[in-house]
Amino acid sequence: MADKKEKTFRFVIVGGGIAGVTCVEQLSSQVPSADVALITAGPHIKAVTNYKQVSKTLEEFDVEERPSSVLEEKFPNLTVIHSAVKSLHTQSHSVETADGRVFGYEKLCICSGGRPKLLTQDNPYVLGIRDTDSAQEFQKRLSKAKRIVVVGNGGIALELVYEVEGCEVIWAVKDKAIGNTFFDAGAAQFLIPALEADKPESAATCKRTRYTTEEPAPGASQTFTAGSALGPDWHEGIVLRGTEQSLCANPKSWRVSLEYQCEVEKIFTSEELLNSPQQTLRLENGSWPVYIQLTNGKTFGCDFVVSATGVVPNTEPFLNGNNFALADDGGLHVDDHMMTSEPDVYAAGDVCTACWEHSPLWQQMRLWTQARQMGWFAGRCMAAHVLSEPIELDFCFELFSHITKFFNYKVVLLGKFNGQGLGPDHELLLRCTKGQEYVKVVLSGGRMVGAVLIGETDLEETFENLILNQMDLTPYGEELLNPDIDIEDYFD
Ligand SMILES: Cc1cc2nc3c(=O)[nH]c(=O)nc-3n(C[C@H](O)[C@H](O)[C@H](O)COP(=O)(O)OP(=O)(O)OC[C@H]3O[C@@H](n4cnc5c(N)ncnc54)[C@H](O)[C@@H]3O)c2cc1C
Numbered sequence: 477m478a479d480k481k482e483k484t485f486r487f488v489i490v491g492g493g494i495a496g497v498t499c500v501e502q503l504s505s506q507v508p509s510a511d512v513a514l515i516t517a518g519p520h521i522k523a524v525t526n527y528k529q530v531s532k533t534l535e536e537f538d539v540e541e542r543p544s545s546v547l548e549e550k551f552p553n554l555t556v557i558h559s560a561v562k563s564l565h566t567q568s569h570s571v572e573t574a575d576g577r578v579f580g581y582e583k584l585c586i587c588s589g590g591r592p593k594l595l596t597q598d599n600p601y602v603l604g605i606r607d608t609d610s611a612q613e614f615q616k617r618l619s620k621a622k623r624i625v626v627v628g629n630g631g632i633a634l635e636l637v638y639e640v641e642g643c644e645v646i647w648a649v650k651d652k653a654i655g656n657t658f659f660d661a662g663a664a665q666f667l668i669p670a671l672e673a674d675k676p677e678s679a680a681t682c683k684r685t686r687y688t689t690e691e692p693a694p695g696a697s698q699t700f701t702a703g704s705a706l707g708p709d710w711h712e713g714i715v716l717r718g719t720e721q722s723l724c725a726n727p728k729s730w731r732v733s734l735e736y737q738c739e740v741e742k743i744f745t746s747e748e749l750l751n752s753p754q755q756t757l758r759l760e761n762g763s764w765p766v767y768i769q770l771t772n773g774k775t776f777g778c779d780f781v782v783s784a785t786g787v788v789p790n791t792e793p794f795l796n797g798n799n800f801a802l803a804d805d806g807g808l809h810v811d812d813h814m815m816t817s818e819p820d821v822y823a824a825g826d827v828c829t830a831c832w833e834h835s836p837l838w839q840q841m842r843l844w845t846q847a848r849q850m851g852w853f854a855g856r857c858m859a860a861h862v863l864s865e866p867i868e869l870d871f872c873f874e875l876f877s878h879i880t881k882f883f884n885y886k887v888v889l890l891g892k893f894n895g896q897g898l899g900p901d902h903e904l905l906l907r908c909t910k911g912q913e914y915v916k917v918v919l920s921g922g923r924m925v926g927a928v929l930i931g932e933t934d935l936e937e938t939f940e941n942l943i944l945n946q947m948d949l950t951p952y953g954e955e956l957l958n959p960d961i962d963i964e965d966y967f968d
């Protein structure tokens with residue numbers, strides 16, 4: 477393999493998503509003399525724009541899909557190679573691409589993201605949403621649909637059930653409440669009325685498509701290996717409307733039915749149902765292309781099923797044949813320098829699992845912000861290692877923080893927002909004004925360790941400070957959430 481190398485780069489980064497591109501930017505600016513290669517399966521790269529540091533740890537930004545030439549013009553030391561990596565040979569420090577080329581590296585960073593963990597593979601009626609292509613396929617299928625079933629209870633399901641119009645939505649969740657990956661039952665209760673109410677004007681407007689289509693890269697035959705993951709506001713550019721076209725003007729007819737505490741028992745096509753003893757189901761349900769049987773005994777016919785059931789790190793098949801340590805969730809095990817178990821190989825973003833001893837207030841979630849932070853930190857570590865400089869874990873891994881929007885409410889999550897890992901040894905303070913705000917504080921030993929802020933609470937900065945400084949809040953008791961006290965002044 478060594479003699480076949482077309483060129484050896486000092487740094488090679490695999491993946492043009494937010495983690496890979498941020499890593500490239502960091503390396504190119506920190507070590508401008510080094511040859512850097514970005515190898516990515518898709519024709520476009522993702523770029524962070526309008527970056528805003530909202531507070532010490534909270535950040536907001538937009539993400540744009542761009543041609544890679546923009547990056548190459550900015551960094552003359554950078555070569556972008558558009559081909560999927562077919563195999564990695566850590567012993568010879570080389571990668572082989574789908575178009576048959578071999579490149580050497582001194583240090584490599586794997587940022588190949590994740591792909592949807594589908595309920596079932598190869599069923600044309602079960603869709604996942606990950607990248608621009610899959611979002612467009614979903615949009616196309618939705619435009620002809622009268623009823624869809626959404627399975628899953630995380631970020632994608634929360635966004636879809638709110639955004640889809642003109643189509644009946646059956647939402648099947650495993651849990652007793654909606655949004656288990658982000659919320660507890662109280663917050664879910666607060667959000668439910670927004671599902672039943674009319675959407676506000678701004679959220680209900682029909683919008684134009686903004687995303688471009690990525691051509692699959694040579695060799696990228698698997699549906700979900702070509703493009704980068706979508707991110708904040710991905711649905712804003714896409715009309716998510718079913719057959720009932722008039723509903724864009726009449727959001728009242730928008731229907732979501734929830735099926736709680738159930739999983740999928742079986743998925744049948746209409747042909748399979750015709751030939752099975754359960755064909756009476758077909759008659760009861762009308763005629764649909766596909767039927768889904770849930771563990772609560774109900775069966776629904778629908779046009780298609782959306783499997784919004786999480787992601788699996790993209791490690792196969794191109795990393796096979798090496799000795800990478802994998803975490804329980806299948807991610808590449810990385811230490812506090814973003815290094816995998818293979819020499820000179822780093823990883824960042826959705827593909828990796830942070831296996832260092834976490835700060836008591838941080839946890840990994842496969843999110844846009846963490847992909848950016850990990851890509852940036854991996855770049856810093858790679859540069860520090862070649863320059864023989866010391867480097868410590870960055871402050872951004874001290875406190876988990878996430879800003880997003882669900883059901884048209886601003887949502888801020890801080891620290892152990894759901895009491896993750898705290899056991900019974902914690903208490904909660906709550907303040908809730910229906911339709912306006914939901915504030916939950918998690919206290920452990922009298923100190924604030926997490927918070928969920930839904931709505932325009934304006935509390936994020938103060939709470940972030942209280943969590944970071946671990947002040948004993950016992951003397952304040954429930955006054956902490958007294959709406960008549962200006963908490964910002966209180967703790968100044
Ligand atoms: C529908 C949707 C909505 C989301 N909304 C939000 C949100 O609102 N907020 C939020 O924080 N997060 C959100 N996320 C999560 C967020 O998008 C991801 O956490 C983030 O994009 C991960 O970035 P990444 O760079 O690690 O991976 P990706 O963006 O998946 O990029 C991986 C890159 O690797 C390339 N690649 C893969 N395999 C190979 C190979 N073998 N060879 C070469 N290149 C390869 C791909 O082409 C791609 O460029 C959302 C995700 C989805 C799917």
Ligand SMILES: NC(=O)C1=CN([C@@H]2O[C@H](COP(=O)(O)OP(=O)(O)OC[C@H]3O[C@@H](n4cnc5c(N)ncnc54)[C@H](OP(=O)(O)O)[C@@H]3O)[C@@H](O)[C@H]2O)C=CC1
Nearest residue numbers: 628629630631632633650657739784785786787842843880
């Ligand atoms: N605004 C935001 O911040 C958004 C973030 N994202 C991110 O994008 C990624 C993909 O989103 P998504 O697919 O929603 O993943 P998530 O990990 O957010 O949610 C997956 C959901 O599916 C459930 N689930 C898993 N397997 C099954 C099954 N077999 N049957 C029924 N339910 C199942 C999970 O339950 P359990 O947890 O019990 O396993 C969980 O509720 C995630 O990293 C997510 O954080 C996506 C959209 C918006």
